Amino acid sequence: MKPFLASLCLLGLFLTQCRSEFNLKGDFIIGGLFGIHDASDTVHHDRPEAINCSSHQFSASNYRRFQLMRFSVEEINNSTSLLPNVSLGYEMFDHCSDALSFPGVFRLMSVNGSIQPWAEPNDKVYKVIAVIGPFTSNQAMTVAPFFMPDLIPVVSYGSSSSVFSSKVKYPSFLRTGNPNKDVIDVIVTMVQHFNWSWVAFLNSDDAYANDGLELFMRKIKTTEICLAYTKSVNQNTDYSQIFKNIEDQRINVIIVFASEVAAEALIESAVQLNVTNKVWIAADTWSLKKRLLKMNGIRNIGTVLGLSQPALTIAGFSEFITSFETQSRYPENKPQKFCNQVINWDTWRAKDILDADPSFSYPVYSAVYAIAHALHKVLQCGTAGCNNIIVYPNMVLAEIQKSNFTLLNRTVLFDENGVLRSGLFSLVFWNSSGDAEEVGLYSFYPTVTFFINISKINWHTDGEVPASVCSPECSKGYARIQNRIHKCCFTCEICPAGTYVNVEENPYKCVLCKSTEWSEEGSTSCNLRQLEYIQLTDTVAIAIMVTTWVIVGLTLSVSVLFSINYNTPVVRSAGGPMCFLILGCLGLCSISVFFHFGLPTPASCILRYFPFIWFYTVCLACFVVRSFQIVCIFRISAKFPSLLIWWKKYHGQWLLISAAFVVQAVLLLTFSYDPPRPYNETSWRPEQIVLFCYMNLKATSCSLVLPISFACLCFVFSYMAKDLPKNYNEAKAITFSLLLLTFTWTIFITVYMLYRGKYIQTLNAVTVLLSLYYFLVGYFLPKCYIILFQPNKNTQQYFQSLIQNYTKTISQ
Numbered sequence: 001m002k003p004f005l006a007s008l009c010l011l012g013l014f015l016t017q018c019r020s021e022f023n024l025k026g027d028f029i030i031g032g033l034f035g036i037h038d039a040s041d042t043v044h045h046d047r048p049e050a051i052n053c054s055s056h057q058f059s060a061s062n063y064r065r066f067q068l069m070r071f072s073v074e075e076i077n078n079s080t081s082l083l084p085n086v087s088l089g090y091e092m093f094d095h096c097s098d099a100l101s102f103p104g105v106f107r108l109m110s111v112n113g114s115i116q117p118w119a120e121p122n123d124k125v126y127k128v129i130a131v132i133g134p135f136t137s138n139q140a141m142t143v144a145p146f147f148m149p150d151l152i153p154v155v156s157y158g159s160s161s162s163v164f165s166s167k168v169k170y171p172s173f174l175r176t177g178n179p180n181k182d183v184i185d186v187i188v189t190m191v192q193h194f195n196w197s198w199v200a201f202l203n204s205d206d207a208y209a210n211d212g213l214e215l216f217m218r219k220i221k222t223t224e225i226c227l228a229y230t231k232s233v234n235q236n237t238d239y240s241q242i243f244k245n246i247e248d249q250r251i252n253v254i255i256v257f258a259s260e261v262a263a264e265a266l267i268e269s270a271v272q273l274n275v276t277n278k279v280w281i282a283a284d285t286w287s288l289k290k291r292l293l294k295m296n297g298i299r300n301i302g303t304v305l306g307l308s309q310p311a312l313t314i315a316g317f318s319e320f321i322t323s324f325e326t327q328s329r330y331p332e333n334k335p336q337k338f339c340n341q342v343i344n345w346d347t348w349r350a351k352d353i354l355d356a357d358p359s360f361s362y363p364v365y366s367a368v369y370a371i372a373h374a375l376h377k378v379l380q381c382g383t384a385g386c387n388n389i390i391v392y393p394n395m396v397l398a399e400i401q402k403s404n405f406t407l408l409n410r411t412v413l414f415d416e417n418g419v420l421r422s423g424l425f426s427l428v429f430w431n432s433s434g435d436a437e438e439v440g441l442y443s444f445y446p447t448v449t450f451f452i453n454i455s456k457i458n459w460h461t462d463g464e465v466p467a468s469v470c471s472p473e474c475s476k477g478y479a480r481i482q483n484r485i486h487k488c489c490f491t492c493e494i495c496p497a498g499t500y501v502n503v504e505e506n507p508y509k510c511v512l513c514k515s516t517e518w519s520e521e522g523s524t525s526c527n528l529r530q531l532e533y534i535q536l537t538d539t540v541a542i543a544i545m546v547t548t549w550v551i552v553g554l555t556l557s558v559s560v561l562f563s564i565n566y567n568t569p570v571v572r573s574a575g576g577p578m579c580f581l582i583l584g585c586l587g588l589c590s591i592s593v594f595f596h597f598g599l600p601t602p603a604s605c606i607l608r609y610f611p612f613i614w615f616y617t618v619c620l621a622c623f624v625v626r627s628f629q630i631v632c633i634f635r636i637s638a639k640f641p642s643l644l645i646w647w648k649k650y651h652g653q654w655l656l657i658s659a660a661f662v663v664q665a666v667l668l669l670t671f672s673y674d675p676p677r678p679y680n681e682t683s684w685r686p687e688q689i690v691l692f693c694y695m696n697l698k699a700t701s702c703s704l705v706l707p708i709s710f711a712c713l714c715f716v717f718s719y720m721a722k723d724l725p726k727n728y729n730e731a732k733a734i735t736f737s738l739l740l741l742t743f744t745w746t747i748f749i750t751v752y753m754l755y756r757g758k759y760i761q762t763l764n765a766v767t768v769l770l771s772l773y774y775f776l777v778g779y780f781l782p783k784c785y786i787i788l789f790q791p792n793k794n795t796q797q798y799f800q801s802l803i804q805n806y807t808k809t810i811s812q
Helices: 002-017 058-078 102-109 137-147 180-193 207-222 239-248 260-272 317-328 350-354 359-380 393-401 539-564 569-574 579-590 600-639 641-649 652-672 696-721 730-754 760-789 794-810
Strands: 027-036 088-094 126-133 154-156 172-177 198-204 226-233 253-257 276-281 301-310 404-407 410-413 424-430 436-443 448-451 478-483 492-495 499-502 506-512 530-532 679-680 686-692
Touching: 027 058, 027 102, 027 359, 027 794, 058 088, 058 317, 058 350, 088 102, 088 276, 102 137, 126 359, 126 393, 137 207, 154 359, 172 276, 172 579, 180 207, 180 253, 180 276, 180 301, 180 424, 180 448, 198 207, 198 260, 207 226, 207 506, 226 239, 226 260, 226 679, 239 539, 253 260, 253 499, 260 276, 301 436, 317 350, 410 492, 539 579, 539 760, 569 760, 569 794, 579 600, 579 652, 579 760, 600 652, 600 686, 600 696, 600 730, 600 760, 652 696, 686 760, 730 760
Parallel strands: 027 088, 027 126, 126 154, 154 172, 198 226, 198 253, 253 276, 276 301, 478 506, 530 686
Antiparallel strands: 301 424, 404 410, 424 436, 436 448, 478 492, 499 506, 679 686
């Protein structure tokens, strides 16, 4: 209870002393909280005491804002269109401490010297309709809760912490200054624009700067920016250690997001400690600080860039300050005291106030006008005057939130979080003349616009934009390999062939190309593979298909010739009706050649292999029978006559051929397990996709056993009959054809194992075609020659004479 009584005593002290500069009577009172002095030092008291603000450091910039509110109120009172016949008053306090300046807050809350915290809202009589201020986020956090229960509008011109966007905690809190989120967005955009990825972030130890740090860390998560070093600074900070750490980590860009006082101490330390060759990014709280701009040695620290609210001229304000200085002089030259607050005009002149940091001038000016316009609507003012009604603060709050008017060519409009939708920043550079020169602009409304004139910036690196990176950028085609906790610290590794790196999407990964693409080592993109296959219009393909038609024509011709001379000894000795089966099989085998060309399809892949393997097996079975018959007649029949009788009685040759046909057909059913299919071969050449038909040799090996076995038997029987009469000795022709067949397929298999390319299909077609030609030319054409050109040898007498001569030779 005693502390509360002490506070009331302090309040009484304020009630008796406050006058003049801090007070103006009017029909409606606006409260004002300005930190004209800064009592940031932490002092512990055993009992409540009134703080002596005048004993602390004077802030010319805050005093300028204080006077701007006074000017704005008087300007509105002199207006005939805004609040006609209604006068605004104010009661302002030097809010020099966020923890000890509560008497001023209580004064604003009091009515006739008392505070009624438990009174019903509609029964309360409010002294102020709104409060402007305070400036910092820390101050606002301690002050605002006193006014929130009664929904008294608190319009802060400088509090920028994100916490005030919560309308649950701060329902009547509004802001005419830019929130931290916007400031951080501009800073990050600047850092990205100059490709700086290795930065330090120094902030004051308060709610404003800590919120800025949190927003910055959240913002850069999706960027290439790395926060290499961060530190909160206060009165006890060892700046030498901070700058040593920054230098050790080779950080060239330092973001200073701090209050005006903290930033001033930090920059002064940088000058004293001879910190050089750095880029400093100043927040809007100190980017226009005239004392720092004119400080000796400030050019040695490097290049200072910053963001500020655009400078604007408020007509009449300079004259207001000059006239007020004249009125405030006393002959005794004694300091004026207002509520235990002193403004010593012996030290400060009007020029000093006008030359002070003009930041946050428009937020103060627009805050006063937002309240005035809201009151204008609540009172239902017109050209004739305003209505005389009871005004409650929540009524003013509702109209402020709906504000939409133009002030100094800018629209005053609040968003749903109570933030003025100005979103306009000037980008400044501290030039060699000691001025903050505007070099760019950043606007949020109506659309985001960013512009910066680099030619106006005189970098400390002789005209070149300084670099600030942990690791130099990788060369083209190299991926980053992160080697520290920061993603900006990495080594570079070239992407192997078949991969690429896309630095826009993920510079840390070599991405595999698709199966239809290829790339060389160190690529940044993949190229489409060229499709390779033998087209039907290819010259070689046309030549092979023409040759295939030739063999079809020869097969038909031989068949016709043999049918005409069917009963002659040559045709009978060649196999008689079996000749037509062999010729038919050779013709059917030729079908496979045509499907070796063109775009492979499942059907063409099956027809490429199926007819040849099946009918060539039957063809080989016929030649096995022919070879066996020749040997049986001239060699085996004498020793095994019963075998010959059985062979003739049961038509052994047709049984064997039929069995071969059926068995091979069954074996070819293994194709259904894994049939030949189109296949894209991508491993042969990286830039090509060779289209061909894949055949699983394991799945189809059974179907190859029979033709290989028949070829071996045929060769054995043919070799046994090598000494027989030449007109009956088809064995020699068969043996020769088999030797050529073996040689050709051996060459094909060897080339298939060594060569990688589309022409392996052409070679396969040629091998199949030669396999057909060997038997047609080697076996049938000699007999056609005898029929056509040596008819004397195609007689029964000639063949019998050969047999008789062979018998005599054997008997001798």
